[in-house]
Amino acid sequence: xxxxxxxxxxxxxxxxxxxxxxxxxAEHTTVTTITDENKRVExxxxxxxxxxxxxxxxxxxxxxxxxxxxxxxxxxxxxLSSSALTHVSSKNICASPLLSEVSNKNQTHxxxxxxxxxxxxxxxxxGPNIKQVxxxxxxxxxxxxxxxxxxxxxxxxxxxxxxxVLVVAEKDGAVQTGYEPLFGNLESIEKTAExxxxxxxxxLTARKSPRGLMPVVISSSAGGTMIHEAVGHxxxxxxxxxxxxxxxDKIGLQxxxxxxxxxxxxxxQEKRGSFHFDDEGSPAKRTVLVENGILKSYMHDLMSAKxxxxxxxxxxxxxxxxxxxxxxxxxxxxxxxxxxPSSIISSVPNGILVKKMGGGQVNTINGDFVFDAQEAYLIExxxxxxxxxxxxxxGNGPKILMEIDMVGNDLGFGIGTCGKxxxxxxxxxxxxxxxxxxxxxxxTD
Numbered sequence: 001x002x003x004x005x006x007x008x009x010x011x012x013x014x015x016x017x018x019x020x021x022x023x024x025x026a027e028h029t030t031v032t033t034i035t036d037e038n039k040r041v042e043x044x045x046x047x048x049x050x051x052x053x054x055x056x057x058x059x060x061x062x063x064x065x066x067x068x069x070x071x072x073x074x075x076x077x078x079x080l081s082s083s084a085l086t087h088v089s090s091k092n093i094c095a096s097p098l099l100s101e102v103s104n105k106n107q108t109h110x111x112x113x114x115x116x117x118x119x120x121x122x123x124x125x126x127g128p129n130i131k132q133v134x135x136x137x138x139x140x141x142x143x144x145x146x147x148x149x150x151x152x153x154x155x156x157x158x159x160x161x162x163x164x165v166l167v168v169a170e171k172d173g174a175v176q177t178g179y180e181p182l183f184g185n186l187e188s189i190e191k192t193a194e195x196x197x198x199x200x201x202x203x204l205t206a207r208k209s210p211r212g213l214m215p216v217v218i219s220s221s222a223g224g225t226m227i228h229e230a231v232g233h234x235x236x237x238x239x240x241x242x243x244x245x246x247x248x249d250k251i252g253l254q255x256x257x258x259x260x261x262x263x264x265x266x267x268x269q270e271k272r273g274s275f276h277f278d279d280e281g282s283p284a285k286r287t288v289l290v291e292n293g294i295l296k297s298y299m300h301d302l303m304s305a306k307x308x309x310x311x312x313x314x315x316x317x318x319x320x321x322x323x324x325x326x327x328x329x330x331x332x333x334x335x336x337x338x339x340x341p342s343s344i345i346s347s348v349p350n351g352i353l354v355k356k357m358g359g360g361q362v363n364t365i366n367g368d369f370v371f372d373a374q375e376a377y378l379i380e381x382x383x384x385x386x387x388x389x390x391x392x393x394x395g396n397g398p399k400i401l402m403e404i405d406m407v408g409n410d411l412g413f414g415i416g417t418c419g420k421x422x423x424x425x426x427x428x429x430x431x432x433x434x435x436x437x438x439x440x441x442x443x444t445d
Contacts, residue, residue, distance in 0.1 A: 013077040021057040023148040027321040036116035058084035064324040119189040126197035132168035146281035154281040169200035176203035209391035209443030215351035223414020224429030230397030237304035246367040256401035262290040266330035271428040273330035280316035319423040333430030337407025341433040346382035367397035392442035408433030
């Protein structure tokens with residue numbers, strides 16, 4: 001794509017009015033999506049999304065334009081360079097409509113149809129209490145290249161295969177749902193469907209969750225949703241620099257228990273947030289954010305690194321060529337400790353074990369959060385016993401990080417699509433089994 005356009009001329013035009021930096025981003029993505037809902041295919045699409053983005057930075061101002069026609073990059077460059085001169089900030093320009101066309105070269109369509117059917121049949125076969133099943137699969141291949149005025153020129157390719165199974169079970173008027181995602185090899189979709197269905201069925205027999213202050217063990221199988229939301233976003237440098245993070249100006253200070261080390265690492269193999277280069281052309285990197293409880297670094301893109309006098313950490317990401325890059329997480333996780341997970345559970349006389357997290361809300365300014373527990377169990381006399389439903393975890397991220405007193409030697413990963421400023425990007429998040437000695441559990445019992 002980008003080899004066929006005069007990048008040097010376009011960059012010179014973009015810089016001609018005194019801007020500090022210019023960048024051309026080219027992208028070509030093929031996507032196939034299949035949704036099987038209640039034993040029939042509801043959606044089956046395949047197509048191509050391709051185009052170019054041009055970014056100009058002047059001081060602390062960013063201007064961005066995009067097009068699917070390479071010839072229009074000259075006009076965009078002229079417009080953005082003039083806008084930079086007249087001190088217009090954070091401006092986006094759309095030069096032409098989105099290109100979307102059917103790709104006849106994508107051979108994954110029939111394969112995904114078969115996998116979706118297999119997953120659906122597996123879930124429905126889990127018993128008469130299964131009332132609704134949705135299996136959604138998405139396979140994409142993204143190629144992009146970046147050329148900028150600093151002399152950088154890189155290209156990368158990423159395959160992203162994701163499935164999500166949602167199951168609804170009903171018995172005697174009680175309704176429960178089970179949700180399970182899958183990343184990578186979608187051949188195991190039947191196991192994923194079985195897990196989602198079994199979770200819905202298990203929750204049908206669950207008692208109401210107790211409420212109040214109590215010990216909570218979060219299993220590694222829960223994924224790192226809480227770390228991603230309650231901690232990770234607060235360590236993104238753009239939010240910290242704008243005063244929208246509870247971790248503002250805390251580099252070098254203790255922000256967590258000495259048992260806690262938090263890492264963002266896009267070099268981890270076969271994780272959803274992994275890549276070779278970020279969307280600004282910076283190499284993938286392992287960044288230690290918190291080490292033994294001490295805040296060591298924020299996540300940076302080129303812009304935030306420039307503002308804070310730091311080095312980019314490979315966290316400049318964008319949803320597509322239509323978006324400017326911003327600071328985003330990749331694979332964010334707490335590193336394993338030294339304690340056997342079973343010892344953590346047995347250390348709790350009475351409390352809650354969370355085996356799967358649900359959705360939640362976080363205030364990055366003060367760190368307060370509320371998370372749903374999709375699958376949880378009572379801990380009685382050091383053993384996980386009855387399933388409970390309706391449990392929520394209510395707390396403050398920095399406070400909870402300081403209070404974690406046991407960290408398992410295991411590590412489990414979850415996947416997600418993280419939203420920020422209207423952009424969604426694929427991420428991974430992980431955590432070992434941990435013990436929180438006291439946290440507010442919201443319940444109905």
